[in-house]
Amino acid sequence: MPILKLGSKGTDVKxxxxxxxxxxxxxxTPDGSFGPKTETAxxxxxxxxxxxxxxxxxxxxxLRFDDAVxxxxxxxxxxxxxxxxxxxxxxxxxxxxxxxxxxxGHRGYDSMRMxxxxxxxxxxxxxxxxxxxxxxxxxxxxxxxxxxGSPSQSMTSLHYCGIAWDLSLDSGMQxxxxxxxxxxxxxxxxxxxxxxxxxxxxxxxxxxxTCATVDGVTRLKTASMTGHYVDFTALAERHGFKPIRGxxxxxxxxxxxxxxWWHFQCEAVLTPGVSTFGGELLKIYDxxxxxxxxxxxxxAVKGNVWQENWF
Numbered sequence: 001m002p003i004l005k006l007g008s009k010g011t012d013v014k015x016x017x018x019x020x021x022x023x024x025x026x027x028x029t030p031d032g033s034f035g036p037k038t039e040t041a042x043x044x045x046x047x048x049x050x051x052x053x054x055x056x057x058x059x060x061x062x063l064r065f066d067d068a069v070x071x072x073x074x075x076x077x078x079x080x081x082x083x084x085x086x087x088x089x090x091x092x093x094x095x096x097x098x099x100x101x102x103x104x105g106h107r108g109y110d111s112m113r114m115x116x117x118x119x120x121x122x123x124x125x126x127x128x129x130x131x132x133x134x135x136x137x138x139x140x141x142x143x144x145x146x147x148x149g150s151p152s153q154s155m156t157s158l159h160y161c162g163i164a165w166d167l168s169l170d171s172g173m174q175x176x177x178x179x180x181x182x183x184x185x186x187x188x189x190x191x192x193x194x195x196x197x198x199x200x201x202x203x204x205x206x207x208x209x210t211c212a213t214v215d216g217v218t219r220l221k222t223a224s225m226t227g228h229y230v231d232f233t234a235l236a237e238r239h240g241f242k243p244i245r246g247x248x249x250x251x252x253x254x255x256x257x258x259x260x261w262w263h264f265q266c267e268a269v270l271t272p273g274v275s276t277f278g279g280e281l282l283k284i285y286d287x288x289x290x291x292x293x294x295x296x297x298x299x300a301v302k303g304n305v306w307q308e309n310w311f
Contacts, residue, residue, distance in 0.1 A: 002309065003056060003057065003058050003308070003309035004016060004034055004056070004057035004062075005034060005039075005055065005056040005057065006034055006035070006036070006038075006039050006055065007034060008034040009032055009033050009034065010032055011032060012078060013032045013033065013034045013038070014030045014031065014032035015075070015076045015077070015078060016034075016038070016042075016057060016065070016076070016078065017030035017031070017032075017038055017041075018030045018073060018075075018076045019065060019068075019069040019073050019076030019077070019078075020038070020041045020042070020045060022069060022072045022073035022076065023045065023068055023069065023072065023073075025041035025044060025045060026040075026041060027041045039055040039248065040055070040248065042055045042056070042057055042061070043055040043247070043248055043249060045061075045065065045068075046061055046064075046151065047151040047249065049061075049064050049068070050150065050151060051064060051151060051155075052150075052151060052152070052153055052154035052155065052157075053151050053152075053247055053248075053249055053258070054154065054247060055247075055248055056311070057078070058156070058301075058304065058309050058310075059080050059297070059300040059301055059304070059309070060155055060156075060296065060297060060300060060301060062078045062080035063080060063297065063300060065077075065078060066078055066079065066080070080300070087276070087278045087279055087282055087287065087302060087303075089282055089286065089287065090279075090282060090283055093282075093283060093284055093285075094115050094116050094117055094283050094284055095115075095116045095284075096113050096114065096115060096116070096142060096162055096284060097113070097114060097115075097116050097119045098111050098112070098113055098114075099111060099112060099113075099114050099119050099122055099123060099126075099141075100126070101126070101135075101136050101137060101138040102126075102129075102130070102134075102135025102136055102137060103137060103168075104134075104135050104137055104171060104179040105179065106137050106168045106170050106171040106178070106179060107168060107170050108137040108138050108139055108167070108168025108169075108170075108171060109138050109139070109140065109168075111138075112138045112140050112141040112142070112165060113140075113141055113142040113162065114141045114142060114162050114163075114165065115142075115161065115162035115163050115269075115283070115284060117269055118162065118163045118266045118269060121239045121240045121241070121266060121268065122136075122165070122239070122241075122266075124239055125235065125236060125239040125241065128235060128239075129194060129232070129235065131200075132194070132196040132197065132200045132201065132230055133196045133197025133198075133200050133228075134179070134194040134195055134196050134197075134230070134232075135179070135194075136167065137167050137168035137171040137179060137180075138165055138166060138167060138168060139166040139167065139168050139169055139262065140159075140165065140166060141159065141162060141164065141165035141166075142159065142160075142162040143157060143159035143160050144293075145160065145285070145289075145290060145293040145294045145295070146293045146294075146295060147295070148160075148295060148296075152255070152257040152258065155295070155296035155297075155301065156277045156296070156301050156304055156310055158265045158266075158280075160281060160294075161277075161280040161281055161283070161284065162284060163265060163266045163269060163270075163280070164263065164264065164265035164266065165263075165264060165265075166262045166263050166264075167180065167192070167261075167262040167264070168262070169256070169262055171262075172192060172261060172262065173209060173210055173211045173259060173261060174210065174211070175210060176208045176210065176223055176225045178195075179194070179195050180192050180193060180194055180195065180232065181193040181195070181206050181208045181225055181227075181229055182208065182209050182261045183206050183207055183208065183209060184207070184209055184222070187245070188245040188246045188247075188248065188251060189243065189245050189246070190209075190233075190243065190246065190259075190260075190261040191231065191233045192231075192232045192233045192236075192243070192261060192262075193206055193229040193230065193231060193232055193233075194229060194230050194232035194235070195227065195228065195229055196228045196229060196230050197228065198228050199228075200228060200230075201228050201229070201230050202228075203226055203227060203228055204226070204227070204228075204229055205224060205225070205226040206224070206225050206226075206227075206229060207222050207223075207224060207225075208222065208223050208224070208225040209221070209222055210222075210223065211256060211259065213256065217253040218250060218253050218254060218255065218256060219253070220251075236264050239268075240266050240267065240268025240269070241264040241265060241266050241267075241268075242264065242265060242267045243260075243261070243263060243264055244260055244263050244265065245260065246258060246259050246260045246261065247259075247260060270306045271306065272306055272307035272308075273305060273306070273307060273308060274305070274306070275305070275306040276302065276303055276304060276305055276306070276310070277301055277302060277303075277304040277306075277310050278290075278298075278301070278302025278303060278304075281294075281302075
């Protein structure tokens with residue numbers, strides 16, 4: 001079964017909608033067209049089930065969905081078939097190395113662990129940032145296999161492979177005086193701007209987005225901010241790192257953990273349609289270690305293919 005997401009159509013989408021409706025989620029009339037209502041219902045189901053709420057139905061969500069509808073709407077089960085064969089181990093493994101980071105007055109770490117090939121790109125990016133009078137904060141990179149599994153953490157995150165890292169969550173969007181300014185790029189995407197030393201770049205005026213939680217609800221405000229900033233998102237992309245979209249729940253008042261403005265991942269080391277989640281993990285671990293420590297369903301996700309059913 002292919003991955004189901006916004007824009008998908010067909011009988012599997014209709015079964016998904018029927019099952020969600022039987023579970024009490026508002027999807028309207030099941031019509032086999034995966035629209036915004038279905039996406040919102042899937043995200044709500046994921047978060048209620050303790051899964052990462054991205055509104056996309058991959059193998060992990062499909063398996064949990066099938067368990068949920070098994071008694072109330074058995075005909076709606078998606079019956080995702082899981083892989084059983086072991087992946088071929090690489091001829092040689094990549095190492096995990098420690099790379100430096102910059103606190104810049106924030107609560108992040110002064111270093112993080114990262115896959116060696118990605119570290120080369122990261123160190124070049126940080127050197128360029130430092131030369132502009134800025135730097136890179138971090139909340140971490142490599143995620144231990146025995147952690148995660150919450151609605152705010154995808155079990156196929158590139159963090160497990162040591163190829164994605166987060167800026168410190170308090171170094172942007174908290175005030176206009178942070179090390180980073182965040183602007184709205186549309187379609188739940190952000191553009192991150194790094195504060196630089198005066199004279200390094202020309203001043204720019206930005207529509208800075210700030211976030212505050214009031215009575216348990218996330219509220220966003222926009223304020224005009226003029227200063228010496230460089231487009232950090234563009235800088236990161238030149239070194240192979242791309243940002244991701246914020247989660248839909250964040251924009252409707254959900255937890256700050258869904259903002260995702262801080263996340264950058266090295267897509268330059270992945271090949272669409274070829275790279276697999278399991279294959280990337282086996283570049284740094286042996287399969288026995290993964291099976292013994294990974295909290296997710298290894299057989300269900302190890303064959304996920306980059307840009308096909310792994311995003």
